[in-house]
Each structure stands twice: as C-alpha cells, then as structure tokens.
Amino acid sequence: MKTPVDRFRFRPYQRPAAGWGALRSVAHAWLDSRQPFKNLRAMLQTNQHGGFDCPGCAWGEAPQEGRIRFCENGAKAVNWEASGRGVDRAFFARHSVDDLAAHDDYWLEYQGRLVEPMFLDGTSDHYRPISWDEAFALIARHLKSLDSPDQAAFYTSGRASNEAAFLYQLFARAFGTNNLPDCSNMCHEASGVALKQSIGTGKGTVTYDDFAKAEAIFVIGQNPGTNHPRMLEPLREAVARGAQVVVLNPLRERGLERFQAPQDPVQMLTGGESPMNTAYLRPALGGDMAAIRGIAKFLLRWQAEAEDRGREEEGPLDRAFIAEHCAGFDDYRATVDATTWAEISAFSGLEKDALERAAHIFCRSNATIICWAMGITQHRHSVATIQEITNLQLMRGQIGRPGAGLCPVRGHSNVQGDRTMGINDRPPPQLLDALESRFGFTVPRKPGYNVVQAIEAMVAGNIKVFIGLGGNFAQATPDSGRTHRGLRNCELSVQISTKLNRSHLVTGKKALILPCLGRSDVDVQSAGPQAVTVEDSFSMVHASYGQLKPLSREMRSEPAIVAGIAQATLGDTPVPWCTLTEDYRRIRALIGDVIPGFEHFEEKLQQPGGFYLQNPAGQRRWHTDSGKANFVSHSLPAPLPPEVLEKIGRKGARKADLVLQTLRSHDQYNTTVYGLDDRYRGVKGERHVLFAHLEDIRRLGFADRDRVDIVSLWSDEVERRVVGFTLIAFDIPRGQAAAYYPEANPLVPLESYGVGSFTPTSKYIAIRLEPSSAPQRIV
Numbered sequence: 169m170k171t172p173v174d175r176f177r178f179r180p181y182q183r184p185a186a187g188w189g190a191l192r193s194v195a196h197a198w199l200d201s202r203q204p205f206k207n208l209r210a211m212l213q214t215n216q217h218g219g220f221d222c223p224g225c226a227w228g229e230a231p232q233e234g235r236i237r238f239c240e241n242g243a244k245a246v247n248w249e250a251s252g253r254g255v256d257r258a259f260f261a262r263h264s265v266d267d268l269a270a271h272d273d274y275w276l277e278y279q280g281r282l283v284e285p286m287f288l289d290g291t292s293d294h295y296r297p298i299s300w301d302e303a304f305a306l307i308a309r310h311l312k313s314l315d316s317p318d319q320a321a322f323y324t325s326g327r328a329s330n331e332a333a334f335l336y337q338l339f340a341r342a343f344g345t346n347n348l349p350d351c352s353n354m355c356h357e358a359s360g361v362a363l364k365q366s367i368g369t370g371k372g373t374v375t376y377d378d379f380a381k382a383e384a385i386f387v388i389g390q391n392p393g394t395n396h397p398r399m400l401e402p403l404r405e406a407v408a409r410g411a412q413v414v415v416l417n418p419l420r421e422r423g424l425e426r427f428q429a430p431q432d433p434v435q436m437l438t439g440g441e442s443p444m445n446t447a448y449l450r451p452a453l454g455g456d457m458a459a460i461r462g463i464a465k466f467l468l469r470w471q472a473e474a475e476d477r478g479r480e481e482e483g484p485l486d487r488a489f490i491a492e493h494c495a496g497f498d499d500y501r502a503t504v505d506a507t508t509w510a511e512i513s514a515f516s517g518l519e520k521d522a523l524e525r526a527a528h529i530f531c532r533s534n535a536t537i538i539c540w541a542m543g544i545t546q547h548r549h550s551v552a553t554i555q556e557i558t559n560l561q562l563m564r565g566q567i568g569r570p571g572a573g574l575c576p577v578r579g580h581s582n583v584q585g586d587r588t589m590g591i592n593d594r595p596p597p598q599l600l601d602a603l604e605s606r607f608g609f610t611v612p613r614k615p616g617y618n619v620v621q622a623i624e625a626m627v628a629g630n631i632k633v634f635i636g637l638g639g640n641f642a643q644a645t646p647d648s649g650r651t652h653r654g655l656r657n658c659e660l661s662v663q664i665s666t667k668l669n670r671s672h673l674v675t676g677k678k679a680l681i682l683p684c685l686g687r688s689d690v691d692v693q694s695a696g697p698q699a700v701t702v703e704d705s706f707s708m709v710h711a712s713y714g715q716l717k718p719l720s721r722e723m724r725s726e727p728a729i730v731a732g733i734a735q736a737t738l739g740d741t742p743v744p745w746c747t748l749t750e751d752y753r754r755i756r757a758l759i760g761d762v763i764p765g766f767e768h769f770e771e772k773l774q775q776p777g778g779f780y781l782q783n784p785a786g787q788r789r790w791h792t793d794s795g796k797a798n799f800v801s802h803s804l805p806a807p808l809p810p811e812v813l814e815k816i817g818r819k820g821a822r823k824a825d826l827v828l829q830t831l832r833s834h835d836q837y838n839t840t841v842y843g844l845d846d847r848y849r850g851v852k853g854e855r856h857v858l859f860a861h862l863e864d865i866r867r868l869g870f871a872d873r874d875r876v877d878i879v880s881l882w883s884d885e886v887e888r889r890v891v892g893f894t895l896i897a898f899d900i901p902r903g904q905a906a907a908y909y910p911e912a913n914p915l916v917p918l919e920s921y922g923v924g925s926f927t928p929t930s931k932y933i934a935i936r937l938e939p940s941s942a943p944q945r946i947v
Contacts, residue, residue: 393423
C-alpha cells in the first residue's frame, strides 16, 4: 500500500457528481473487500424490504421498490464493513499498541474486522485474547467498585440499533446514571434544542414524499454529494420539474452544482448531466443566520407595503397561521426591524441584492422545505440560527403543509433512533416516568454528562470507566490532546467495535475490545435469525436483516454484548437481560411498552418500508410551554466569539489569519476513512491539506503547496497545533479555510461549543499559520 506522501496529487475535478466516477469508486471498493461476489449480493439487498439498512447515512428511502437503493458512499460503507480481512490474536501479537499508534486511521481500519475479544491488561503493550465471560466479569468488577454510578460513562455511536440502544440506556439507568453522551452531542444536538423550544419536537417535520411536492428547497450548510448522496436524486428531480433549489454554502460543492445519475442510462451513455440548483449563495462562515435575517427583513418590508395599500392579504406573511398557531411574532418583528442592512451584509458576507433574490424565491413558493446539516449546527450560535430558520418558515406557515417543513439531515444511520430510544444525557421526564412505571426501579433524575462534559470529567478524574457502544470517541471528539488525556485517566475503557480504530490505542489503564456484528452480518440467536430496527431522518422505522455470514463465531451482536455486561453487573435486575436477547421481539415488546409510537411494534414492522412515527409539529400540534409554535428572537452574533476577541485584544497577541471549518473528504464517513482521495475537490493521496484562497495564501507570505503548521486561537494559554499541512489554493471565500476532520480536531478548544447545545464549533475556528515545523516530506 503506497503512502500518502508518494501519491499526493491535486487537480481540480471537472466532471459532474456521481456518474462514471461513482461507478468506478464502487467497483474498487467492491473488489477490494476480498469477498466481492458475496458482497455484491448483499449490496443489492441494501435498503430493500427484507434486506439490511445501509450502515452509512440516515437519509430515507424512496417509496418505490425494486430499484438499486444504495449510493457510492453507501456501497463503500457496506464493502468496508463486509471485509474479508480479519484482525485476530496473531495480528495483536505482531503489533504492539505503540506500533499501531504510529499508523494513520485509514491503515488501522483497512486491516479488517475485529474477530475476537481482546484485553490490554496494563502490564503489556500488546492486546491478548480474553473470553467473553471473563470480559463481562471484568467490566462488572470495575463498575461495582465505583464510588458512584456517575463515575461511569456510556457513550453511543449513531449506528447502534434501536434494540441495542434501548437495552443500553435501560442498563445505564438501572445502574444509576444518566451519563449517556452520544455522537449527536457533536453534530445535531443544536437542532434538537432549537426545534424543541420553537415547535415542541426535536425532529424534522417533513417526509420523503414532501420533496416531490415542494415548490422550493433551501439547502443550507450541507454537502449531500459526499455525506448523503441519495439526496441528490430528489434534488435533481425538483430542478427538472421546475422547483427552485437554493443553496447557501461557502464552498462550491460539486454535488450541489452538477449531477450525472448512475441509474439514468441516457445520461450515462451520452455524458449528460443535470443542474442541481437554481441559485447558489456563498455566505461567510457562520453567516447563515444573518442571511436568513435578511430574507425575513424583505418579507416584513413587502408585508408592510401591502398593508399600506390596504391589501394585507397580498403580503407574503400567512397572518391567519401566525394568529392561530404562533407566539412571539411581534417581538421577532421588532428584532428584525432593529437589525440594519449594514449588519446583515457584514455578518452574512452577502450583498443585499443576492438576499433579495432568495427572498423572492421564498415568497413565490407555497411549499418550501429548508434543509440543513453540520454547516449550521457546529457554530457557537447554532441554536439561534436554527430558530431563525424556523422563524422564517413560520412567517409563511410552511410547517404542517404538504411539500413544506423543516428538515435537519442527520448523519449516521440511526442517530435519530438512538435518541428516540432514550440515549440522552438530559432525558425528558416522560421517558423517566415510563421507565420507572414499567420496570419498577427508581430512575436517576440528575442530568448526566454530554460529550464535552464527559471529557472534562475524565480529565478531572471523575470518570473511571468508559464504555463505547460503537464509534471512535478518541478521534471524533474536539480538543484531541485533552480527550486523549481523559481517556488515559480512566481505570477501564471498553470499545464495542467492528473494526480497529484510534480509540483502541488511546485507552484507560486497562482496555477491552469487544468485536460486534455489523449491520450487514447475519445475526443468529437461539430463536433464529434476528432483525434489528432503525429510524431515518424522516422518522420512518424499519427492520434490517443482515445478509452475510459473520467472519468469526466469536463476534457477537450489540444487543447480546450489552445484555452480557448488564447481566454480569446487575443480574436479572430489572429484567432477565440475556433472555431478552434470545429473541429481539422481546426487546421490541418492552420498547412498545415505554416509547410512544411503538405500540404494536412487531405488526407495524411488517409494512413495506416500515412505519412513520407521527410528528406532532407536522400536524400543527405544538408541544411547547406556550402551546404554540414560538418565534424566538436573537441578536445577530459577532463574527468571532468573545473568547477569541479577548485573545486577539491582548497586548502582543497576533490576530487570526483565517477562520477554519473542518469537513469530510469524499472518501470517508464520520471518522471512517475509506481512502486517501477527495475526488470532487481534486485531492489524491493526502489528507493533511489546508484549502485557502490564493490571495490569502500570498497575503500571509506563503505560496501554493507550501507546508504550514496550523495554530488555533483561544483565550487560554493552551497551544493547539497541527503540523505539516500542505496549502492548496482553492475556490473558497477570502478569509476562510478548510481542512479535513478528524485531522484538524486538535484545533477545536473543548470550551468552544454552541450556546445552549454543547456542540463543538468545528465549523468556526480562528487560526493562524506558521511555516511547518514538521520534517520535509516529498510531495
């Protein structure tokens, strides 16, 4: 395998998204899996009724059956998980932890599937085999020895099934804690916080079918071409039928510009392509809230003009909806009126005429969907921005209407379902009451730790046991140096995983690796083959049946592993844990007893495509304190947070050179790196790159392809630095920069998180550049 240094190339990509480039990428992933013919059969069952749910993103499914229902990155996810390579005791005998830590994340996961439980006992630098019973007993001893249940943290990745997540949260609360940090804390937590305050539910209000009915779709802070490519098809269809698709994104992402549909034979054979937008606005990083405020300001102006003419009904506002369903409109109107166009232009980075064009599109549409992702949620003012988006929709009654609504596009395939199942460090009282009533134990009411708080607690020595149900906590989290110190402070760290990753090398004083089945693996328990369930971004719940024989008999399912830990720790209290996992219908029966919408769970699953969890806000029922949808007013935020302004204002302090956002390459999903290329951005063979405008590169005294160190600015005296990044002159707005996640995670201060959400501000990091201190590499 060539090193990234040997292979580094940069050449701007000229072709449309998907198309032949996607097919070549899928073929490479398929052949590289070492079991291509088995995996081809599995891929054809991806997202099909009776098949398995893609282990990648949470995008929903088109209602029609029979067509191929996986995208390029979904195929990569399936083939990456369904690898014929195995990581066994012989592998760990050959490689010490220090040896493995010297390799990059791509190499680690490329080694294949974990196939047996392994133990790092603290006296050796090598993992050694351990039996399942010994592993469960070890975890139980550590948990029982804690002075308080709150000295344990139970982390969850968004890929865990509903069944595993329900058992996991039940175990944590029966043990006595709400310390249930999860990956949602780092991505869409702001969406849940904002929407609950505004409309009474933390989920989006649209269904997949709404996209076919929409007259306008606004896509804000989102890159579907890489992160959820199946979204490209409904966007293409929307433009083709004459709907407006408006994009707000600082970067020109290929999937939002041009698309070649792999399932369209005419386009594939003729080299055709489809436009993906009707308007493309490029705001400043963090400027989306000001841009939305500008659109709202135009609406209010046009409404006032209509009222002055005595023709209020001709104005853009839905006054009847506002009067019947909303609270706080007058305060919001005053806030918008008090916002000047100078502020809007300065903070948004957009000219007034561009916002006027977007406002006209918004006003002409009677069915508008607004979508967003982590380009919105990972800012200090993310909650305020999402509430500004909601305010805009409320002004025209664009919630609870066919083809209209709010659509936070979630990341991992069951991150929304995990939250529905109770994976929540601040659970709603209704859930705790239901658990207490059904299971007969006193449920802890004290709020638990989210991800940021859990890291702080580990650093302080207040968490002794860390259990990770999937994911890659060591790499996914901000402020990597502090996160790693926190993990190493633990007495025991446990990782329930499919593949080797950095979290197996940054460990507590003792560590366990527990190999679990993936979504593509057949899951056989004593009652026979089992299905698990997941919930997508559109609140559809459906069954997933693994298709491939597991690589090892020592691999266990996530529900079985959780039950084994719980049984060893709590015995049969409050449920016979291991009996439940003999047949997952028993778990689903308990879910139906506790979680609203899951009554008659088993019957509902028989419907093709699964069943829809009704969204009260989508039915114009508002579960808020006011009983109505709330207009929530905020002042526009300063371009830089106070902590950075304080740092810059100190005598002798250097100003920020650029503002950095982290992002994924096209060859990765979350922390999983499938390859070292980023096709749409023209990068091949390297991930330590920094995209910046050529004028900024020259202004700072560098040249294109120079190598730099990146240092982030914060008010503390901690130096956060990453070294040896290659500058790439790129089509990015001046003053901005971009680098890959998780390589740039060490730059995100732990204290830099969203107001009200604790979501790390990974899309807004003040940085300065210095000549590289790393040894020169050949590029």
